[in-house]
Amino acid sequence: MLIDKNQAHDICKRALSFAQEGQAEVILTQTASPLTRIANNAIHQNVETSDIDISLRVDLDGRSGRATTNQFDDESLKELARRSVNAARAITSKQELPPMMGPQQYREIPAFDQSSAFMEPEQRAEMVLKAVKLARQEKVELAGLVNNTLYATAMANSNGLFAYHNMSTLRMELTARSGITAGRFAQTARKAGEIDPEKIAAIAIKKCLGGLNAKALEPGDYTVILEPEAVTTPLMFLSYLSFGALAVQENLSCLSGKLGQKLMGGNITIHDDAYHPMVISTRPFDYEGMPKKKVTLIDKGVVMGPVYDLKTAAKDNTGTTGHGLPQPNTYGPMPGNLVLEGGIASMEDMIKSTKRGVLVTRFWYNRVVDRKIPIITGMTRDGTFLIEDGRISHGVKNMRFNQDLVEFFNNVETLGVPESQENMVVPPLKINNFHFTGLTEA
Amino acid sequence: MKDLAQHALNVAEVAGATYADIRIINDESERVEVKDGQVGSINRGTSGGFGIRVIANGAWGFASSPKIEKAEIERVARLAVKVAKASALLKVRDLELAPVEKYIDKYVTPHKKNPLEVPLEEKIALLLKTDAAMRQVKGVNITESRIAAWVEDQLFASTIGSVIEQRLVQCGGGYTATAVKDGDVQYRSYPCSHGGQWESNGYEMIERLDFAGNAGKTAEEAVALLSAVQCPSGEKDIIIEGSQLSLQIHESVGHPLELDRVFGSEANFAGTSFATTDNLDKLKYGSDIVNISSDPTCPMGLGSYGYDDEGVKTHKAELIKNGLLVNYLSSRETARVIGKNSTGAMRADGWGNMPIVRITCINLEPGTKSLEQIISETDDGIYMASNKSFSIDDRRSNFQFGTEIAWEIKKGKLGRMMKNATYTGFTPQFWNACDAIAGPKDWKIWGTANCGKGEPGQTARTAQGCAPSRFRKIKVGVVPGKK
Numbered sequence: 001m002l003i004d005k006n007q008a009h010d011i012c013k014r015a016l017s018f019a020q021e022g023q024a025e026v027i028l029t030q031t032a033s034p035l036t037r038i039a040n041n042a043i044h045q046n047v048e049t050s051d052i053d054i055s056l057r058v059d060l061d062g063r064s065g066r067a068t069t070n071q072f073d074d075e076s077l078k079e080l081a082r083r084s085v086n087a088a089r090a091i092t093s094k095q096e097l098p099p100m101m102g103p104q105q106y107r108e109i110p111a112f113d114q115s116s117a118f119m120e121p122e123q124r125a126e127m128v129l130k131a132v133k134l135a136r137q138e139k140v141e142l143a144g145l146v147n148n149t150l151y152a153t154a155m156a157n158s159n160g161l162f163a164y165h166n167m168s169t170l171r172m173e174l175t176a177r178s179g180i181t182a183g184r185f186a187q188t189a190r191k192a193g194e195i196d197p198e199k200i201a202a203i204a205i206k207k208c209l210g211g212l213n214a215k216a217l218e219p220g221d222y223t224v225i226l227e228p229e230a231v232t233t234p235l236m237f238l239s240y241l242s243f244g245a246l247a248v249q250e251n252l253s254c255l256s257g258k259l260g261q262k263l264m265g266g267n268i269t270i271h272d273d274a275y276h277p278m279v280i281s282t283r284p285f286d287y288e289g290m291p292k293k294k295v296t297l298i299d300k301g302v303v304m305g306p307v308y309d310l311k312t313a314a315k316d317n318t319g320t321t322g323h324g325l326p327q328p329n330t331y332g333p334m335p336g337n338l339v340l341e342g343g344i345a346s347m348e349d350m351i352k353s354t355k356r357g358v359l360v361t362r363f364w365y366n367r368v369v370d371r372k373i374p375i376i377t378g379m380t381r382d383g384t385f386l387i388e389d390g391r392i393s394h395g396v397k398n399m400r401f402n403q404d405l406v407e408f409f410n411n412v413e414t415l416g417v418p419e420s421q422e423n424m425v426v427p428p429l430k431i432n433n434f435h436f437t438g439l440t441e442a
Numbered sequence: 443m444k445d446l447a448q449h450a451l452n453v454a455e456v457a458g459a460t461y462a463d464i465r466i467i468n469d470e471s472e473r474v475e476v477k478d479g480q481v482g483s484i485n486r487g488t489s490g491g492f493g494i495r496v497i498a499n500g501a502w503g504f505a506s507s508p509k510i511e512k513a514e515i516e517r518v519a520r521l522a523v524k525v526a527k528a529s530a531l532l533k534v535r536d537l538e539l540a541p542v543e544k545y546i547d548k549y550v551t552p553h554k555k556n557p558l559e560v561p562l563e564e565k566i567a568l569l570l571k572t573d574a575a576m577r578q579v580k581g582v583n584i585t586e587s588r589i590a591a592w593v594e595d596q597l598f599a600s601t602i603g604s605v606i607e608q609r610l611v612q613c614g615g616g617y618t619a620t621a622v623k624d625g626d627v628q629y630r631s632y633p634c635s636h637g638g639q640w641e642s643n644g645y646e647m648i649e650r651l652d653f654a655g656n657a658g659k660t661a662e663e664a665v666a667l668l669s670a671v672q673c674p675s676g677e678k679d680i681i682i683e684g685s686q687l688s689l690q691i692h693e694s695v696g697h698p699l700e701l702d703r704v705f706g707s708e709a710n711f712a713g714t715s716f717a718t719t720d721n722l723d724k725l726k727y728g729s730d731i732v733n734i735s736s737d738p739t740c741p742m743g744l745g746s747y748g749y750d751d752e753g754v755k756t757h758k759a760e761l762i763k764n765g766l767l768v769n770y771l772s773s774r775e776t777a778r779v780i781g782k783n784s785t786g787a788m789r790a791d792g793w794g795n796m797p798i799v800r801i802t803c804i805n806l807e808p809g810t811k812s813l814e815q816i817i818s819e820t821d822d823g824i825y826m827a828s829n830k831s832f833s834i835d836d837r838r839s840n841f842q843f844g845t846e847i848a849w850e851i852k853k854g855k856l857g858r859m860m861k862n863a864t865y866t867g868f869t870p871q872f873w874n875a876c877d878a879i880a881g882p883k884d885w886k887i888w889g890t891a892n893c894g895k896g897e898p899g900q901t902a903r904t905a906q907g908c909a910p911s912r913f914r915k916i917k918v919g920v921v922p923g924k925k
């Protein structure tokens with residue numbers, strides 16, 4: 001059952017009413033996320049889960065306490081308020097707190113669809129059955145999931161601010177396996193009918209079978225073609241390491257001291273845009289209740305600036321861009337919907353133009369090696385292929401990379417047609433001199 | 443509450459379940475953070491609800507709800523059976539489970555001080571004092587510290603007749619000093635990275651850690667790292683400090699021995715394992731001195747508890763004996779496939795998730811020498827401490843770790859400090875290169891508070907016990923550092 005705008009308003013109002021001291025802010029989050037999980041061509045986990053999180057912040061004379069609960073009867077909300085107030089009172093010295101703002105205007109983002117919000121377990125099983133039928137024909141085994149999710153978020157504060165948004169998604173991921181070789185494809189949509197289990201299975205199976213008898217490739221610098229899912233990895237890391245204003249102010253970001261300077265290739269333009277029509281997981285306001293703005297972070301390789309929340313914006317004498325996390329926090333603001341502008345090249349065009357290179361489906365277990373540069377490491381997974389003379393010649397064993405991300409975005413040769421990747425929009429990329437430093441046996 | 447639990451099991455059976463269990467849980471948590479001389483955030487959380495797991499038509503179904511009321515329990519029990527019947531539309535065979543005894547029991551984590559009853563003021567004061575001590579060191583730019591605690595009250599009941607009540611008490615914390623200069627960023631953490639040390643224990647573990655007393659040295663090391671030499675590239679004998687080795691055990695022994703991922707259950711997400719069951723009792727996983735067991739009965743281990751989330755009583759189980767793979771971390775379902783009993787490793791993240799096989803408290807048995815002896819017997823090596831980065835492939839074979847700090851070892855003595863230290867290898871080769879493990883004096887259980895696995899994603903709190911150990915001829919310096 002979806003908590004609608006009126007119900008959310010009622011719960012928020014009651015929570016605020018019990019916080020009788022100082023200023024208060026409430027964030028309500030509802031998540032229902034039934035999921036059918038398969039492995040070895042069978043359903044092995046199948047769950048119906050839902051929860052509500054009510055988080056109350058109370059600010060008392062420059063001291064802030066927060067408490068959360070998943071119960072919203074009056075007694076639970078009274079206790080929530082008592083705990084928030086007690087937390088604030090325990091603080092002896094004042095904090096630098098952002099103000100709680102008054103009512104705001106938000107753009108509507110239609111992101112909810114009944115077909116993905118509410119599905120029966122039998123409907124998810126039916127989708128899986130279609131995929132497994134193909135897998136059995138090709139004598140491979142599928143692992144994966146079908147997950148329909150409903151989110152509702154509401155915010156309110158004692159200065160009269162109220163915001164509400166809901167959204168729903170359906171995601172299907174499939175990994176086809178034969179021995180130690182795997183191939184993968186995944187899709188997310190707002191409307192259930194836009195997910196085609198047979199198409200997803202066919203792509204995953206084709207990759208798996210195409211990768212059989214993979215050969216080892218000597219580690220070194222290679223031209224790589226990254227599918228959109230792989231492109232989300234470097235962007236996700238830049239998102240939390242570099243593109244937030246606090247990281248820039250603390251001199252921890254590769255953007256620090258580079259405002260207005262060329263940092264990346266001239267073909268790289270990156271925005272944060274919650275309103276982009278291809279973004280699926282989105283919300284028009286942040287966790288301070290501020291409207292999200294479209295922010296250009298990198299324009300033709302030039303640093304335009306980070307995203308801000310109220311606190312970091314005040315420090316830089318500018319306005320928030322609507323990218324705050326629940327306050328107070330020690331992390332600062334972060335982008336939520338990165339959009340990397342693309343080009344017109346298809347994957348096929350990029351492969352045809354490559355004399356020798358590696359096609360990467362996705363990266364795995366990616367971690368930060370150097371915070372500021374930044375350098376990340378990780379492995380390729382679920383479909384890595386050698387390209388020779390403009391065509392895919394054979395599968396290659398998975399490889400470890402260690403890659404400077406600024407260098408990465410300076411080495412982009414070609415950008416393909418952008419695709420939706422849940423909360424991001426990214427094109428496939430062709431990149432030169434990508435650093436593979438090790439390999440594995442699969 | 444027990445009546446509600448029993449009612450849920452009855453409703454599930456009437457709806458068609460051949461097995462059912464229910465966990466009714468109340469989770470209380472608290473997190474206090476200080477950053478740069480100010481309280482960064484305080485959050486006191488509570489989350490209550492229940493999850494019902496059933497077998498119907500030979501397949502699993504699970505449903506959960508935060509609303510602990512009779513009518514809702516009836517709805518969710520029937521929903522779990524409906525989900526199981528949908529699962530049965532695509533099954534290979536009917537589920538079979540290894541046997542489990544019926545238990546009527548209570549378990550409470552051994553502890554003295556409930557960490558949620560210790561006044562917030564006391565925690566804040568300790569963190570502010572620690573923060574101030576770090577900030578006294580010239581050259582430190584960012585200081586962060588935190589204390590967190592969890593108290594979970596759980597009632598488990600199953601159609602086998604078990605009724606188990608548990609109170610799991612866990613807490614921990616730590617801090618980090620960050621130094622930034624000329625584009626270089628270096629960190630030092632105490633007592634280890636990833637937030638600090640975490641235990642199944644009371645607040646007394648925080649008092650034992652002496653936060654403030656170690657703050658100055660930690661901050662000084664962060665600053666010193668800025669001018670330390672780069673870790674060289676090449677093959678070296680390395681001695682790995684306890685908290686770093688704990689993560690190595692977690693990633694390259696714990697996860698590959700989770701029997702559900704060995705059987706492919708995580709193939710779409712966390713991955714599979716190189717340690718397939720045809721290797722059981724055959725694979726020389728490590729050298730003869732490598733003995734690793736699962737033991738969630740260990741006092742203070744963050745992955746310690748009385749019963750797992752399908753009612754299996756905890757016990758010690760050898761996983762690697764004299765270097766040989768002899769068992770896996772398992773559940774009732776997965777253990778049955780290899781003809782063994784469950785090792786009691788089935789756990790769920792809260793009330794809203796279905797249990798999956800998790801790392802428990804897995805321990806590398808101590809050796810006989812002291813750390814000082816091992817260092818003194820190392821001619822040309824590197825001592826690496828406190829994790830900075832970690833990555834391992836989806837079959838848990840190729841790994842790369844980085845540490846916050848390292849020291850050169852020359853002719854049996856610790857020498858220059860090194861920064862940006864990294865090492866890489868393949869799991870069985872690495873563990874077979876282990877030729878010295880420090881003894882009980884240096885042995886400790888380290889907690890991992892944020893282990894991710896499963897879809898939907900679940901976070902588990904696990905532990906690994908170990909002492910600093912030496913590994914011969916390991917590839918180091920794999921990432922080119924800053925010039």
